[in-house]
Amino acid sequence: MKKKHLWLIGLLTAIIFLSVPTFHILKTKWSENDKTQKIPNGYTNDASQLNLTKIDTIIQVPNDKKEIESQLKDILKYAKENNLKISIAGARHSMGGHTIYPNGIVLNMLPYKQMELDTTNNILTVGSGALWEDALKYLDKYGKSIAIMQAFSSFSIGGSISVNGHGWQKDLPPISASVISFTLLTQNGEIINCSRQENQELFNLVIGGYGLFGVILDVKLKVVENIALQYKYIKLSPDNYISYYKKYVSDNPNVNLVFGRLRISDKHFLEEATLNFFEKVNAPIPVLQNEKSTETQRLVFRGSVNNEYGKRLRWDLETGMNKVSKKEIYSRNELLNDHVSLIENKDTSSTDLLQEYFIPDRNFNQFINDIKPILKNSKIDLLNITIRGVHQDSDSYLNYARENVFGFVLLFNQKKTDEQEAEMKILTNQLVDVALKNEGTFYLPYRLHIGKDKMRKSYPNANNFFQLKLKYDPNEIFNNKFYEHYK
Template sequence: MKKKHLWTIGLLTIFIFLSIPIFHILKTKWNEKDLIIQIPKGFTNDASQLNLTKVDTIIQVPNDKREIEIQLKDVLKYAKENNLKISIAGAKHSMGGHTMYPNGIMLNMLPYNQMELDTINNILTIGAGSLWENALEYLNKYDKSIAIMQAFSSFSIGGSISVNGHGWQKDLPPIAASVVSFTLMKENGEIINCSRQENPELFKLVIGGYGLFGIVLDVKLKVVENEALQYKYIRLSPENYLTYYKKYISENPNVNLVFGRLRISDKHFLEEATLNFFEKADVEIPVLQNGKSKETQRLVFRGSVNSEYGKRLRWDLETGMNKVSKNEIYSRNELLNDHVSLIENKDSSSTDLLQEYFIPERNFNQFIRDMKPILKNSKIDLLNITIRGVHQDNDSYLNYARENVFGFVILFNQKKTNKQEAEMKKLTNLLVDIALKNNGTYYLPYRLHIDKDKMRKSYPNADRFFQLKLKYDPTELFNNKFYEHYK
């Protein structure tokens, strides 16, 4: 009788143990509301949801090459005659007002999305408004893939060039390295070609130039082969990350894609890490899977917001799934084709905000040690820290990778209150301070919480950058909140 009682208690314990995660995920779903945030007519916003701005006009550009050139020249003329500024927008994932100017004209470039592949030279010509997901689907028909792109495919090509985004492709520079050339409409309506040979100064200024030098129209990008890739992962201590990275990534010619992740739950905070990588596999390339539901994965992620249990659950589930999916085969294009909706926040009272810090290898461990108490004591909810290797960039003027660095990509959830905004500003400045202490820098596409002086410590050539802005655009026709904050 006693043994039977113990069995009953044991089974009940197992049932409860298995039920708690399911209940937590279901509770996350029940508490969500499929709210569509309506932007009032005559206003615009960006991914931060903290930059609601009244504008004079929002102009949708056409898809046709000839039509867009005619339209944009008319827009430039109208703006000058009416003393209006022009900002340029794509998917609007920059978070500091980079795509808007108060009472100005905003160009929505998304409709300009045509593309054509040169199969002999492996160069894709693509409209600046096209999204990376469209490019991947197009290239997949030719067994080709994007050379360098960010972790999510829901950004626009023009937007990624304007921030000079970096990817998780193994040991490569930012996107600039894959840009062969682009056409640019200047403030006088002239269309020129920019490359490392033609107009090289403008080439360097526009890449990572946040739309301040003209309108990027057509971009020529290097493409690579689509490949079958096999998933591998290692669970390790952050102190050993560099040693394992060198052995399993840098010295392994078969690695194609790679990222690291730090544990962020209070239990073992920044004391555990995973190194996730994908090796070339000599098998048939899997068919590109579109439209697969990843709602459970999203709910596990959202369930970690303001929840220590949720953060532990996510870590345990992800590391557990790593064991299950180890050695699984994917196509390169499928791995690159993740949409930002994978982590979508449906809570209208809060927003998810990114920050990124680029740290030289020699200071990698010290930066984690310096970061730990700052993040631990912050009142802002930390959701994720991903690590990506970024090699030296020799192409962009506002260069954040002046040597080989590791990018710490940090995601927070912030309430839309003045108090939390002040807390975020305080936190950001503390993190920038330790980045500078460790000979690193911070990334510019995010909230404008850093002042001009500290920005110039991070980007020593910023003064010259803004001088050249006036050389190429003396009336400051192309303008946005980023420029007004830092110039």
Template structure:
């Protein structure tokens, strides 16, 4: 068969087009990497900050508690005595992923709980005893050796157990209330140095106020958590219109007893903005789970660059959406373990640009107003000058445990991630945007999450959380000198 000049030219043109198609995203990711400063931020002496990188605060003392369980109570009592003698306030810190100064008080003492990370599993009753400073990632790897897994946990495993209890984080486990539902009990050192056992049967008022209590009632020490079996899970993916999300959620998730983990995502590129969605879920399989291993650094870095390449880039946002949706097709044939999926590090989306920061919002909306909320926030987000990077959707069942609860009925949580420049102008823009989004949540009978920036006024917060006044009065009841304190408390009290 003779190859004509026309055929050769066509083949060459096709090859060139293919090279351009492949080369352009690679060049985009390389440019993303090149622009990063990757300068490690060093804080001044006696200063602390949190994940927002906007809360630099001078404090009196930063104290890391001992790892030894027998020594911790004695040292903490000494710290309490020192604080009372010197008239200082105490703030508690773990991995510092809250964003509103929840882990600091100006001129106060910061207690770093991370060293207190012991773990012990009761294999008969499936109960994990764990120090409040432990990271979830460490707990996952510990449990993996026993074929067990955390029952309820947020999407990233980089947070501390005590921090997650203090904000009452929620996960993406099917039919699950927030994290408080998996807590059997915990010990708490109060302002007088007493160690109390708190559960649904003992010191119940403290139990309900400490969970989601933002470190205002005392120091969480030892926690007992429910654990479940680790399992092999197969990934499934559905592309859909947002208006069909709740209908498909019932069909593919609620009516499917095999589903274990599930999340949704909305498209945030200007093209098809909030007009496309995905439903991603993992079904139980009969395959025995293999032992957990950590992802290769090269794979993690590629994923991170794809995410970071979407910052202030319409092309990057489209590329990320296309890659995620196209890669979902072959991923349908893959099997993962529950622990492997849950051991996801926040480093996968790490921002290495020192001139900007990534800020989270979350709004909890009842199913009846799901689409109304999307329609209400769409013009707000399009008009905003802040760069929206991501919207994830997670279902959260009603919370019967935390007093300051955000899920007072079954809701869908809309998790929004923004990139903000560290300028006064963009901080003002974020303040305005946050209030508009909270107003949209209120209009749709929803709530907003409290671990983030303190841009909502006290009166509006109490409209969303009518139990707040009683919550703060109970705080005074147990801590009349307001020894345990932070910027969150100062703002909303």
């Protein structure tokens, strides 16, 4: 009888243990209202959902090259005659009003997405409104892949160039390194070619220039082979991250994609890490699938919002899945084609906000030690910290990678209240101070919580950048909230 009772207790315990995660995920789903926030007519917003702004008009550009050139010249003329400013928008994933000017004209560039591949020289010519996922699907048919791009494929190519995004490709500079040239519509209606040999100053200013120097039209990008990759991972202490990264990633010629992650649950907060990498293998390349089922993965992620159990569960499931999927084969394009819907927030009372800090490896561990008490004591909920190696960038004028650095990508969930907005401003300034102390920089596409002086400490070229803005656009036709805040 006693053994029977023990057996029943063990069975019930196992059932409860297995059902708790399922119940937690279902509870997360039940708590969502699946309502989409509609933007009122005459207004626009961005991914922050905190920049609802009245505008003059939103103009959808055409996909045809001749039509867009003619239309944009007419818009420039109209803007000058009516003293209106022009801002440029793609997928609108910047978070500080970089695509918005109050009562201005917004150019929606997304329709402009034609593509052509030069298979001899491995160069993709693409309209700036195309999303990376569009380019990946197009290139997949030719056995090619994007050389450098961000972790999600739902950003526009023109937008990524305008913020000079970085990727998780092994030991590479930001996107700037893969840009061969682009055509640019300037404030006087002229369309010019910009490259390292032609109009080089504008080339450097436009990459990471936040749409302030003109409209990017056609982009020429380097492409690489689409290859088969095998997943591997290591669980480690953050103290050993740099040495392990050198041994297993930098010194391994087969590694192609790589990212790290820090544990953010209260238990073992920033005390555990994973190093995740993908090695080239001689195997059949899987076909790129159009759709992925991501709802369970999304709910596991959303279940970690303001929930310690959810944060532990997510870490345990991800590290557990790492063991299950170890040795699995993927195509490079499949790995790059992740959509931002993987982490989509359906709670209309809150928003998810990114921050990024770029730290040289000599201060890697000190940076983690310094941010630990700040993040621990903050009232803003931390959802994720990803680590990516970014090599020195020699192209962008506003350069955040002036030497080889590690990018710390922090994702927060913030309630849409004045109190949480004030808390986020305090937190951001504390983190920027730590980055500067550790000889690092902060990334500019996010909320405008940093003052001009601190921004210039991080970007010593800022004054010259804004002077050159007036050289190329003296009437400030191309404008946005970012420019008004920092100039």
